Amino acid sequence: MDTQAPEGISLAVSTVIFALRPHPVTGLSTLWLPLVRRTRDPFAGKWALPGGWVTPDESLSDAAARNLLETTALEPTYLEQLYAFGDVDRSPDARVVSVVYWALVRAEEAERAAEGDNVGWFPADELPELAFDHNAIVDYALWRLRTKMEYSRIALAFLGETFTLSELREVHEAVLQKPLDPANFRRQVEGTLVPTDHVVTGGRHRPPRLYRYDESIELVHNGPLAHA
Amino acid sequence: MDTQAPEGISLAVSTVIFALRPHPVTGLSTLWLPLVRRTRDPFAGKWALPGGWVTPDESLSDAAARNLLETTALEPTYLEQLYAFGDVDRSPDARVVSVVYWALVRAEEAERAAEGDNVGWFPADELPELAFDHNAIVDYALWRLRTKMEYSRIALAFLGETFTLSELREVHEAVLQKPLDPANFRRQVEGTLVPTDHVVTGGRHRPPRLYRYDESIELVHNGPLAHA
DNA sequence: GAAATAGTGTCTTTGAGACAATATATG
């Protein structure tokens, strides 16, 4: 390995941010993500993933978190590296390697997100044609989220401090796009949660118990990579 | 996202290469990996993962494959991106982001690998202190390999065109470091393999059948990322 | 035939999933 690194490659970070919102047609809870409208070429006018350059004094995950805050004003509850995309021709007239992260934000957090001319929210499965290779990147992020939902406790990142089992189940149903049996779902997750002394009254039915997540069990198992 | 990317960050690729060889003490098949001795500072004299800079005209995976061939003369049967490491202080006096790949090579291929003053093979679980954050990187690669071995057919990348079920089982045992029941193992993999008409004679026991891997089933499920 | 591994059969346990039944709130 030579001492001199060749010039000519720019390093960027982008983030695929997921939040749950009601679908405009069906009303069911579904995955949405915020996109940023590009103001310059290439792909001026097109929607793209929020992102930016990495500065020399910040780590990759710091750069992702900073960009995310600057462009969408969002602070995610979960942030994980997705993949480094580095095909030669993925950006016209430039060589850009993008380290892409994916993030989950709570519904409340997503509410107060900046939405203006330059930021828009879209259902994750009904995206327009995006700039660069960003459609493919979102597809991969969706696959990772759905895969991980089946074997980890990542769903909790969409919820607040306490929640009912119905709320947790609805998160799973929204992400996996299929109904889950309430009885069986309960048994699968019950051991990983801590029941509180509170229930939610007000519905015209038996009030559900509130649960808290067990901090002694980590959300995801990323092996020796404890951080992000 | 600004038009100008800040300078000052170098982009490198490194690869964690795994091969199976007999353990020098126990004689059992175990994981080994080739390391390169550094000839310059920082960490001159230390062992490090093979790697180098990414040039503007090659993709990340191309860069990984090229570097691997140049430094160790190896051509892997499997190559997958592991993670992008980008902490600010991971390289002294420089800012280097490394996109790390991991690779599997067959025993025969590993045989003819360059081994000299600058390349050495080590048992994966008994490494010396490496340059940079490479010990942590190897730990993560080992975790990924072992995790993936349990739910994919990645073990086949260690073997040739045809193989016996014992050979396949030995690969699993070597990587997972635990004995597996031959009868149960057979049932788990049988459906994903194609039996040939040949058996291996010569041992002082019933000759085992040779199998071929079923090309219609992909080695690993990486979702929308078909390539590497 | 003895030894050694290949390969088959079977039993137990575990977890997922389908679905019935009971519990407890509101209106």
Added chain:
DNA sequence: CATATATTGTCTCAAAGACACTATTTC
């Protein structure tokens, strides 16, 4: 009490694992 969801109970099925048993080669 009707309704709606919460919660519990039970049955079936499939996969994993332990382990006994049979098969076929070489020496």
